[in-house]
Amino acid sequence: MIAPLLDPAGRPLSAYRAGAGDAPLVLLVAHDAATQQRWHRCAEALADAGRQALVLGAEALCGDAALQVATLRAVLRQLPARPAIVAAGAAAAPVLAALSGGEPDPASALVLIDPPDPLCDDASIGARACHAAGTLALPVLVLASDGAEAAALDIPAAEHACLADGAGETQDAFDAQLIEFLERRVPRAPIDYVGGSDQRTLRDALGTFATGVTVVTATAPDGTHVGLTANSFTSVSLDPPLLLVCPARSSSSAPILAEAEFFAVNVLHIGQQPVSTLFATRGADRFADTAIELWERGVPILPNSLASFECRRHAAHDAGDHFILVGEVERARYAPQRDPLLYFRGKYRRLHFA
Template sequence: MSLRYVREFKGFAGIRLEADDIGSADDPSIVLLHGFGQTRKVWEDVAIGLEQAGRHVINVDLRGHGGSEWPSDGRYDFTAYVEDLRAVLGQMRTRPVVVAASHSAWIATMALAEDAATLASGLIFVDPPADHDAQAVRAEADRMSAALGQGLNHADYDNAIFAAFDTHGAGDALSEAAAHIGLPSLIIRGALGQVDPDAAQPAFVDSLPNVEAIDVDGGGLLIVAERAEAFNGVLIDFLERKQPRFIPEYRSGSDARTLRDAMGCFATGVTIITAHAPDGRPVGLTANSFTSVSLDPPLLLVCIANASGSAEVLRGIDDFAVNVLQIGQQPVSNLFAGKSEDRFAGTRWEVGEYGAPILPSSLGIFECKRHALHEAGDHFILVGRVEKASFEPRRDPLLYFRGKYRRLHFT
């Protein structure tokens, strides 16, 4: 039995966006975006095929189209559409693959330009148009509307869209934005009825760093409607290769990388552990294995790799500090995670009240006395008794998740 209901999202400036929510939310998610002159009805057969292939589908009507709100202020500019998509992605419980048809490819590109990895897990364009002229945008939308054959007419979208949608300078902006999107990407072309399909290839898609392109023969004007079965085959093949449904598993004795990836699912803060060597040199390293242990007595712990350059010194110290990093300290984190001999040379630091070096720009600083040390495989656990703690409440933490730095997402 198909799981399906109409779902509402809050878009830019609070506008109501309507979508079909199809399938189990526990399956990998797909967001479908139609082009101008269409509604989400155009994806109906594709959405059913994706659900049957074990995918969770969010099929969205753009503002001014179908069941979504037609804004009374006439906000149909490019920015409004981009922020609508960012808002939808921000309300998803997982990072979906975004499938964008026609002009929505432009919207998706700009929406994902800055922080694609935190909003989506893949990007698929269907017949992205190359011509950014305002008249061409409307002409193509009219052709799409006429080709649907599903009862769609001008009553299904607001004609004010085309006068308000600003396309001046879009080509250069899209190319620059695409260059920053490292997600697995696919371009599916059905020629849009062009005599020469290659002439319809927009320049900005060539800027995507991780992109494939596939032509579906005989796609005619609207590939998702006229060659739905062939289209779904291409789409699902890409999804299974790049975003497989199976859950990776680690079992004792198998690939350690899988275990590491599983451990990386636990989002952490980032710290730098600092101390003085016996000869007075400041030493330090980046670590994200850090936790509070006890409030009475006040204890914390850090896990340090035996192979790290500072391990020998940290095994023998009596005083050390844990510096919890804020979002502006990513370069410092990288410096102390590398193999630089003098990590403190270009870093602002000072001697703390209890003798250990501290990084005063940090989000939080814990000055500790050694309490205990425990061997733990290829790491050792250093337990410290907190003598002094200070923090800056106006800063935000530098986070680490699945091998990448992250920031807090505020809702």
């Protein structure tokens, strides 16, 4: 946990935080309100990518150039770890000047977006910034907007790239570009699990496999419908057409699913997150307000799902505290235009293309 940040005079600075306290730190420096808003959204994407993001309020850069540098230096001294620093436009010069003369570099990486040319009208800061640029040993990425003149910055070994503009989805594309650079140049230490050690680490390791989300349903002999949210879904065979899903033995649906002659797997689209939550909530009446339709085999189909597969039970195999339910697909329907609901590292996600 980072304590409140103070300026050189001991006054508190506003900062927006996102991500876990023990994750590698990214400091996003804003020089105006619009950039600050953009950094807030970027901070959430960084947090989703396993980083801790700190957005320094634009007021940190509102004094004269020398004060801006002093404030940034004070902030860097107060951080518990060397951050990767991201700065755009006019923030480039004070950031570079704040990094000058530090031994070792007080940051782990630097990303500059559209640094101006000249770097700064203030001669003393400009000179320090340019000197720092020439001596930095850390990984640096300089991004230039389409059509913008890249500053004649002499940073040995800096990577230069165009600021991504993913067909209008500029923010997503930029976030992806930034995360890719950090993953490559500021990698995190991997976490180890050793057989028999803590289950939480194993769950986290398995949670790195991104999946879609399904709701598996069946009908009990007395006509009661059962169903649960499951992401342990896999296609198995085309000939014969087989799929599998792994329900927990402890789930209330397990006794029916383990014996049912027929079951269905409904693959959820991005708009069905509430359905996923409902079918994963202990004690909830999952079918009270859920629209269903029945096909030939009488198992509940969730209409308008991304895909639904009606299956005849093919096999059920013991698998520790779960079982592997294999079904032969008798009928399927899918909606080719929709986006899937995704699940990754314990959170719902959506597709985005960089």
